Amino acid sequence: MKGVIAYLSDGRSRRAIVFLLALLAVLLIAPWFVGDYLLTVLIVIFYLAFTGQAWNIMMGFAGQLSLGHALYAGLGAYVTAALFTRYGVAPWVGLLAAAPIAALCGTFIGFLAFRFGVSGVYFAILTIAFAEFARIGFDHLTIVNASAGLFLPVAQYTHNDLWRLRGNPTMFYYVMLAATAFAFVLCSGLRRSRLGYFWLAIREDELAARATGIDTFRYKMYAIMISAAVMSFAGVFYAFFYNNLFPEQVFNITRSIEMILGPIIGGIGTLFGPILGAFVLTGLAESVTGAMAAFGFDLPGAKQIFYGICLLLVVVALPEGIWPWLARKLGVEERGE
Amino acid sequence: MSLDVYLNVAVAGVLTGLVYGLMALGLSVIFGVVRIVNFAHGEMMSIAMYIAVVLFSTLHLDPLIMLVPIAAVMFVFGYVLQAGLINPFITRPEHSQFLLVVALAIIIVNALLIIFGPDARTVQTSYAYDSFELGPIIIDASKLYAAAAAIVVTAALFGFFRFTLLGKAIRACADNYTGALVVGLNVKHLYALTFAIGAACVGAAGTMMTLITDVTPALGPGYTLLAFVIVITGGLGSMPGALVGGVLIGLTEAIAGVLFTPSAKSMFAFGILVLVLLFRPQGILGRRLT
Numbered sequence A: 001m002k003g004v005i006a007y008l009s010d011g012r013s014r015r016a017i018v019f020l021l022a023l024l025a026v027l028l029i030a031p032w033f034v035g036d037y038l039l040t041v042l043i044v045i046f047y048l049a050f051t052g053q054a055w056n057i058m059m060g061f062a063g064q065l066s067l068g069h070a071l072y073a074g075l076g077a078y079v080t081a082a083l084f085t086r087y088g089v090a091p092w093v094g095l096l097a098a099a100p101i102a103a104l105c106g107t108f109i110g111f112l113a114f115r116f117g118v119s120g121v122y123f124a125i126l127t128i129a130f131a132e133f134a135r136i137g138f139d140h141l142t143i144v145n146a147s148a149g150l151f152l153p154v155a156q157y158t159h160n161d162l163w164r165l166r167g168n169p170t171m172f173y174y175v176m177l178a179a180t181a182f183a184f185v186l187c188s189g190l191r192r193s194r195l196g197y198f199w200l201a202i203r204e205d206e207l208a209a210r211a212t213g214i215d216t217f218r219y220k221m222y223a224i225m226i227s228a229a230v231m232s233f234a235g236v237f238y239a240f241f242y243n244n245l246f247p248e249q250v251f252n253i254t255r256s257i258e259m260i261l262g263p264i265i266g267g268i269g270t271l272f273g274p275i276l277g278a279f280v281l282t283g284l285a286e287s288v289t290g291a292m293a294a295f296g297f298d299l300p301g302a303k304q305i306f307y308g309i310c311l312l313l314v315v316v317a318l319p320e321g322i323w324p325w326l327a328r329k330l331g332v333e334e335r336g337e
Numbered sequence B: 001m002s003l004d005v006y007l008n009v010a011v012a013g014v015l016t017g018l019v020y021g022l023m024a025l026g027l028s029v030i031f032g033v034v035r036i037v038n039f040a041h042g043e044m045m046s047i048a049m050y051i052a053v054v055l056f057s058t059l060h061l062d063p064l065i066m067l068v069p070i071a072a073v074m075f076v077f078g079y080v081l082q083a084g085l086i087n088p089f090i091t092r093p094e095h096s097q098f099l100l101v102v103a104l105a106i107i108i109v110n111a112l113l114i115i116f117g118p119d120a121r122t123v124q125t126s127y128a129y130d131s132f133e134l135g136p137i138i139i140d141a142s143k144l145y146a147a148a149a150a151i152v153v154t155a156a157l158f159g160f161f162r163f164t165l166l167g168k169a170i171r172a173c174a175d176n177y178t179g180a181l182v183v184g185l186n187v188k189h190l191y192a193l194t195f196a197i198g199a200a201c202v203g204a205a206g207t208m209m210t211l212i213t214d215v216t217p218a219l220g221p222g223y224t225l226l227a228f229v230i231v232i233t234g235g236l237g238s239m240p241g242a243l244v245g246g247v248l249i250g251l252t253e254a255i256a257g258v259l260f261t262p263s264a265k266s267m268f269a270f271g272i273l274v275l276v277l278l279f280r281p282q283g284i285l286g287r288r289l290t
Helices: A002-009 A014-032 A036-061 A070-087 A091-115 A120-139 A169-191 A194-204 A206-211 A216-242 A253-266 A273-294 A302-317 A322-330 B003-034 B041-059 B063-089 B094-116 B141-163 B165-175 B177-182 B187-212 B219-234 B239-259 B262-279
Strands: B131-134 B137-140
Touching: A014 A036, A014 A169, A036 A169, A036 A194, A036 A216, A036 A253, A036 A273, A070 A091, A070 A120, A070 A216, A070 A253, A091 A120, A091 A216, A091 B262, A120 A253, A120 B094, A120 B219, A120 B262, A169 A194, A169 A216, A194 A206, A194 A216, A206 A216, A253 A273, A253 A302, A253 A322, A253 B094, A273 A302, A273 A322, A302 B094, B003 B041, B003 B137, B003 B141, B003 B165, B003 B187, B003 B219, B003 B239, B041 B063, B041 B094, B041 B187, B041 B219, B063 B094, B063 B141, B063 B187, B094 B219, B131 B141, B137 B141, B141 B165, B141 B187, B141 B239, B165 B177, B165 B187, B177 B187, B219 B239, B219 B262, B239 B262
Parallel strands: none
Antiparallel strands: B131 B137
């Protein structure tokens, strides 16, 4: 335990540790103080924080822009949900199948792209193409009910069944909080590993990285595999929390865009940025829709326009994201940023 | 099914593909010169489509007549966009530029959704059900006019880039940015002009597209992707490549629509993209990537 703490706190200021622990403590007791609505908002925030962190491994660490990450979440969702509804396989066991499938899919896309040096925006377009391919494919895949949607049995649960992920929102809250914390620890470990430094070298200058003897193809492949595998859990959560899956929604490009907004607004490549971004974005979006509802407006698309404007403002005014700026103010910068 | 059916479908696919080609040409021009990946391309096309639909439903102006005016409006839109918003971004990292345009795309799609609602709109011209018979082949009049207009616009564009001084100046910017600056070209103005030309292309394509299909706000991202698939398939930076890619994708979609189900047709466009990336990553008419 002491070793773990020492490892995690290595290279961080005392202030940053205190800040993180205080945040964690507040979040741990939050369900006792917040209502149902706020609890759901927090679940959505952690979901986006988790997906943001998974995406950040690809873009933030290794510098590969993926705009089709909904694909991996969708695969995770469909594989575990199908195994659960058909054979009663628990989601945690299903994840053992879903994560490798997502990683394999990522490997295929990465192989196609990286082999020919397809990078930057062309890589991004390839990832979208695959997500769209999956969306249309699943729309015609009858074993998962095609476009009619896959539903998980819903009931009023008297007790929480963590193993089968059936329960009330409080259970889901803790599951997602734990997942976010896990992703944070994982990313922070990766970031300071040998692998993490190779990724940063590739992100900063791929040619120079290759010149120093880094097998860029291999490490980019690792990035997409890890990112996809982590992302598949987000899909598992999505399936069991919302209890319904439609290809049109799960694989939609809007999902992929939502996932990347958090880390971009929070700060690409930072460890805490995706989490902060999820809080800021979801908080603002909920306030805007709440305020509009209070004034009797109901415009479909208004929330997306709001997302668009947020993205525009951040890209124009704060290209590094909020976290690097805020961290300097608070004196808790991450080492090497 | 007899061979005639396939022949008819193939002709319709090629005609639609020519309009696709014009759309992708706009993207190709913008990318080739400004090096900006216009991820709002399909969304800009939706704007043009809505202008055409609104002009038709309120003033009964035929999209064929409105081709040039709408292209001109999109030209101005494109110029302002590049000069005002994108030019300051040309020295920024690639992903930063990309996200800027993605933000723009999100705003356009949802603004259209709020203004026009989610329902499909359509243009019902007097010649909507006319057709020409050519032996066993029946050619849809609307599609033929649309494809003809696409060819004319494309030809005009080729001529502009090859023979006019302005076209040469723009090509100079594309070939060598620093060189263009050194010989005293106003690169920012030329960039804005190029983006405007790309926007006019997609405006013309969008106007023609209303003759072929309905318009809904949700179509934008799909068209953007289609344009990219076409440009990558045809070959990056190759103007004829965009047309060839457009025809190929149009043909594939049409045939796939008959052989399988129409709703699955764009899967085959993506399938072609994957095949091209696997076996000929530089695209059909593209130069080899280094």
